[in-house]
Amino acid sequence: MPMSKMPKSEMPSGALVLLILRVLQGAPLHGYAIAQKIHVLSAEVLTVEEGSLYPALQKLLLKGWATAEWGISETNRKVRFYSLTAAGRQQLTAELEEYGRVNGAIQAVLRMA
Amino acid sequence: MHEIWRRLQYLLQRQQRDAELADEMAFHREMAERDGGPEGGQIRLGNELSLREQSRDVWGWTWVDAMLQDLRFAARQLWKSPGFTISAVVMLAVGIGVNIAAFSFFNLMMLRTLPVRSPETLVRVHRSAPGKYWSDVPYPAIAFYRDHARTLTAVLALHYSKLTVDGDGGSAQAHFVSSNLMRELGGTARMGRVLDPALDERSGELVVVLGAGYWERQFGGDAGVVGRLIKLNGQVARIVGVASADFSGLTMQQPDLWLPIGQKPRYVTGSKILSDFSASDGSVDMWGRLAPGTSAAVAEQELQLLAAELRKQEPGSIWENERLITEPGGVVQNAGGMTRASGPQQTFREKLLPVFALIGTLAFLILAVACGNLGSLLLARGSAREREMSIRISVGAGSGRLVRQLLTESALLAGIGTVAGVGLGWVVLRVLLVWTEAPAWVNLTPDWRVAGFATVAGFVAALLFGLAPAMQIARQRFAAMGMRQVLIGTQVASSCVLLVVSGLLVRALEKAVAADLGFEFEQVVAVDARLGSHGYAPAAAGVFLETLKERLRGTAGIEAVGLSATPPLGGRRTTMTIEREGRSMIASLHAVDSGFFGTVKIQILRGRALERGDRDAVVVSDVVARFRWPGEDALGRELEMGDRRLTVLGVAADARLMAVEEGGGGDVYELYDERNATGMSVLVRASGPAEGLATHLREVVKGIDGQVVPEVSLLKGAYLRKVDSARRSAMAVSVMGGVALVLACLGIVGLVSFTISRRMKEIGIRIALGASPLQVVGPIAKRFAMPVGIGLGVGLMGAAGVSALLKSALHGVSHLDPVAYLGAVVVFLAAAVAAGVGPARRALQVDVAGVLRGD
Numbered sequence: 025m026p027m028s029k030m031p032k033s034e035m036p037s038g039a040l041v042l043l044i045l046r047v048l049q050g051a052p053l054h055g056y057a058i059a060q061k062i063h064v065l066s067a068e069v070l071t072v073e074e075g076s077l078y079p080a081l082q083k084l085l086l087k088g089w090a091t092a093e094w095g096i097s098e099t100n101r102k103v104r105f106y107s108l109t110a111a112g113r114q115q116l117t118a119e120l121e122e123y124g125r126v127n128g129a130i131q132a133v134l135r136m137a
Numbered sequence: 138m139h140e141i142w143r144r145l146q147y148l149l150q151r152q153q154r155d156a157e158l159a160d161e162m163a164f165h166r167e168m169a170e171r172d173g174g175p176e177g178g179q180i181r182l183g184n185e186l187s188l189r190e191q192s193r194d195v196w197g198w199t200w201v202d203a204m205l206q207d208l209r210f211a212a213r214q215l216w217k218s219p220g221f222t223i224s225a226v227v228m229l230a231v232g233i234g235v236n237i238a239a240f241s242f243f244n245l246m247m248l249r250t251l252p253v254r255s256p257e258t259l260v261r262v263h264r265s266a267p268g269k270y271w272s273d274v275p276y277p278a279i280a281f282y283r284d285h286a287r288t289l290t291a292v293l294a295l296h297y298s299k300l301t302v303d304g305d306g307g308s309a310q311a312h313f314v315s316s317n318l319m320r321e322l323g324g325t326a327r328m329g330r331v332l333d334p335a336l337d338e339r340s341g342e343l344v345v346v347l348g349a350g351y352w353e354r355q356f357g358g359d360a361g362v363v364g365r366l367i368k369l370n371g372q373v374a375r376i377v378g379v380a381s382a383d384f385s386g387l388t389m390q391q392p393d394l395w396l397p398i399g400q401k402p403r404y405v406t407g408s409k410i411l412s413d414f415s416a417s418d419g420s421v422d423m424w425g426r427l428a429p430g431t432s433a434a435v436a437e438q439e440l441q442l443l444a445a446e447l448r449k450q451e452p453g454s455i456w457e458n459e460r461l462i463t464e465p466g467g468v469v470q471n472a473g474g475m476t477r478a479s480g481p482q483q484t485f486r487e488k489l490l491p492v493f494a495l496i497g498t499l500a501f502l503i504l505a506v507a508c509g510n511l512g513s514l515l516l517a518r519g520s521a522r523e524r525e526m527s528i529r530i531s532v533g534a535g536s537g538r539l540v541r542q543l544l545t546e547s548a549l550l551a552g553i554g555t556v557a558g559v560g561l562g563w564v565v566l567r568v569l570l571v572w573t574e575a576p577a578w579v580n581l582t583p584d585w586r587v588a589g590f591a592t593v594a595g596f597v598a599a600l601l602f603g604l605a606p607a608m609q610i611a612r613q614r615f616a617a618m619g620m621r622q623v624l625i626g627t628q629v630a631s632s633c634v635l636l637v638v639s640g641l642l643v644r645a646l647e648k649a650v651a652a653d654l655g656f657e658f659e660q661v662v663a664v665d666a667r668l669g670s671h672g673y674a675p676a677a678a679g680v681f682l683e684t685l686k687e688r689l690r691g692t693a694g695i696e697a698v699g700l701s702a703t704p705p706l707g708g709r710r711t712t713m714t715i716e717r718e719g720r721s722m723i724a725s726l727h728a729v730d731s732g733f734f735g736t737v738k739i740q741i742l743r744g745r746a747l748e749r750g751d752r753d754a755v756v757v758s759d760v761v762a763r764f765r766w767p768g769e770d771a772l773g774r775e776l777e778m779g780d781r782r783l784t785v786l787g788v789a790a791d792a793r794l795m796a797v798e799e800g801g802g803g804d805v806y807e808l809y810d811e812r813n814a815t816g817m818s819v820l821v822r823a824s825g826p827a828e829g830l831a832t833h834l835r836e837v838v839k840g841i842d843g844q845v846v847p848e849v850s851l852l853k854g855a856y857l858r859k860v861d862s863a864r865r866s867a868m869a870v871s872v873m874g875g876v877a878l879v880l881a882c883l884g885i886v887g888l889v890s891f892t893i894s895r896r897m898k899e900i901g902i903r904i905a906l907g908a909s910p911l912q913v914v915g916p917i918a919k920r921f922a923m924p925v926g927i928g929l930g931v932g933l934m935g936a937a938g939v940s941a942l943l944k945s946a947l948h949g950v951s952h953l954d955p956v957a958y959l960g961a962v963v964v965f966l967a968a969a970v971a972a973g974v975g976p977a978r979r980a981l982q983v984d985v986a987g988v989l990r991g992d
Contacts, residue, residue, distance in 0.1 A: 054161075054164070055161055055162075055164075055165055056164065056165045056168040056169070059165075074162065074165055074166075074188055075188050075191060077165075078158065078161070078162060078188065078189075078191070078192040079191050079192045079194070079195050081192075082158075082192045082193070082195040082196065083195050085143070086140060086143055086144065086147075086195055086196060087140065088139055088140065088143065097164070097168075099167075099168070099171070101164060101167070102160075103160075103161065103164045104157065104161050
């Protein structure tokens with residue numbers, strides 16, 4: 025069953041974690057805000073599904089890249105805010121580097137072939 | 138590492154964390170709804186649970202919830218059918234309990250250390266050299282090693298003896314030990330003190346510590362006993378303490394008295410135990426405590442060097458290339474046994490191994506029978522749950538999920554059964570220990586090994602009985618007769634093995650009791666004057682023995698008198714190895730006098746008996762002659778013994794002198810060396826019952842030398858003790874066989890009833906059409922003939938294999954004894970038929986009209 029009426033762009037696997045880490049780099053956000061921010065920043069190309077967002081957030085908690093704290097949302101409701109840990113920042117740097125490397129390689133192939 | 142920690146944390150808080158997640162996702166939906174985004178809440182609502190589950194899956198604990206769910210369901214299922222549950226648990230408890238008891242016993246004897254201080258650093262020391270072995274070490278050598286060994290922080294010595302106690306005239310089991318033994322082992326006193334090297338010699342008095350059991354028996358547990366005097370062997374000794382009942386010492390024996398070995402010569406006038414390297418005054422066993430960080434191998438090396446050093450001083454006593462070999466010392470040891478042999482020996486523990494292999498096999502067979510039964514029970518239950526399973530499959534339960542559910546049920550059953558089995562095993566062992574009069578310190582509390590074994594046994598059982606039925610149910614093949622027949626066959630085979638083995642043991646016992654041992658023991662009394670212990674020189678001992686023989690010969694009621702260094706059926710044994718073309722035979726070597734053969738009535742088949750003055754000459758038993766010179770005449774041949782050559786003067790009839798059950802070993806007789814006269818026992822044959830003779834014999838000995846305290850024992854008594862142990866093992870195995878038979882019969886009853894209940898309609902029709910009872914039962918019986926037949930066949934073959942382990946305990950009964958095998962088959966068939974009759978009769982009395990109308 026399609027979740028969205030708009031044509032949906034598939035998120036490359038593994039990229040979601042990278043995006044979440046990057047989005048959290050600025051300030052702590054709650055889950056919905058993370059999804060929104062990615063959606064908006066990608067000019068509404070990328071849509072983060074609930075079914076992939078929350079498992080990804082749990083993975084961040086499990087790996088110790090992020091911690092969750094209870095806070096108050098803009099609608100005045102109690103909600104969990106995720107913030108990066110030191111390990112999370114390291115992971116972000118590492119993933120960014122890796123992404124840059126792979127991306128450069130892919131670009132190179134696309135240009136030359 | 139941190140990740141595992143976070144995972145565990147999640148496991149502990151998972152309900153709270155799940156709630157948090159639910160709340161968070163609800164917020165997400167609220168926001169999405171508010172924003173009116175395309176992913177509006179309604180569509181998602183149905184997926185909420187599965188979405189949450191996906192997130193939880195990240196933590197990897199979902200299986201815990203699934204398992205808990207399965208367990209709860211299984212518990213409800215079992216609770217709903219208490220009849221099934223109780224019979225299954227009882228069956229399992231028996232199967233597992235017997236195994237746990239057997240393993241605990243093995244654990245106790247072979248694995249578990251004694252309750253002494255740091256048992257793992259204790260080693261038992263034996264002497265060994267090419268062609269020679271002694272289980273004991275002469276005390277002066279022990280003292281030398283104690284003074285010089287750096288790899289041993291302590292050396293312990295133990296010498297078994299008996300002392301007469303004045304007052305009640307009885308004798309007491311005495312352990313003469315190195316003074317440090319009790320303290321070194323962490324032994325405590327119930328009152329007073331234990332032996333102590335610092336205190337024992339201070340007062341100059343003889344000191345004794347009472348064993349806890351002896352104190353209770355002889356002193357009625359009198360609290361004022363410490364400080365009192367007691368007369369032992371005519372000497373006054375002061376009781377300085379009572380040992381705690383928890384103190385095990387190093388053997389299973391529970392001595393009446395603990396005494397310092399240094400004081401032995403004061404009880405036994407002239408005893409040379411402290412200085413005599415030939416150890417003619419009884420054996421001293423040696424233990425050592427390894428220095429911290431030292432291995433037994435290193436200690437052995439040092440001891441070997443020390444032995445070589447000592448040989449320079451005592452060339453005649455320490456053997457060439459003598460090695461001192463060690464074995465773990467902090468475990469149960471054979472008490473009081475002494476082996477001196479002309480070849481390498483199996484240690485006590487090595488000898489026990491086949492016994493445990495047999496016990497283990499039998500116990501496992503009982504478990505197999507129990508599991509077979511349970512399997513049938515579960516199958517029968519499976520068909521009763523046919524509807525339930527069909528429904529669950531049709532609403533979409535995968536067969537993997539069903540199998541998991543059913544296995545969980547089996548595992549739960551196995552868990553309950555194991556717990557019950559541990560309890561039952563404990564009771565069985567308890568009874569066993571009381572029955573064998575085991576010491577009070579024996580600790581029955583299951584340790585980690587027993588717990589581990591129980592878990593494995595339970596797990597194996599759950600797999601054995603749970604898997605096959607589960608697979609069948611999941612595959613929807615409820616009629617599964619084939620599986621049932623395999624199960625019945627297994628049970629029949631297993632119980633058949635047990636029946637045959639118990640049959641064999643009973644036969645062996647019969648034979649042992651009825652057997653002609655080949656010599657006269659009913660009316661023979663052994664008198665051990667222990668002249669060596671009393672400081673007799675060999676020459677004086679010779680005179681003493683001659684005087685004693687002379688006086689006894691003149692006594693009315695005494696028919697014959699002879700001498701032997703190793704009285705028949707006693708604990709002392711000297712062996713030699715006879716070799717021919719690479720095969721060897723262990724023979725007992727007996728140093729005797731010319732009167733020996735006549736006294737115990739051993740027939741000389743060829744040649745002649747030994748006569749006074751025969752030098753370098755022997756009489757061999759028939760089996761030795763046939764082994765060494767098959768098909769030839771042994772007379773006049775030479776037998777090699779070390780570097781000596783002995784001429785065979787005669788061949789004696791085979792006699793089982795050393796053990797009732799012994800088979801295969803032979804005997805070699807030699808005139809005793811007068812230099813060894815101090816170690817000789819006098820054998821006296823009475824003309825009537827021997828019981829009345831003992832007092833008279835003591836008096837005669839006293840009449841020659843008032844100092845000498847002889848040990849007088851009836852050979853019949855030793856014989857009865859030996860038969861008794863055989864009787865015990867036969868009985869234990871018979872009980873096991875009986876249990877297996879009952880279990881197997883229960884299985885057959887269940888199976889027959891089940892088959893009949895499924896074919897009620899057919900039976901009803903047959904009866905309605907006028908079939909005779911035989912025609913009704915016949916086809917059903919036929920279905921069982923095959924599995925029972927095959928099971929019996931396999932069982933008989935298995936029994937032939939297993940009973941080979943038993944050979945030494947069979948008293949010469951062949952392990953393929955046809956009577957035992959036939960007996961087992963007859964007993965089994967009778968039991969099986971009896972088990973089938975009840976359900977069959979019920980089938981014939983069926984209400985035909987009711988059955989045909991039903992369904």
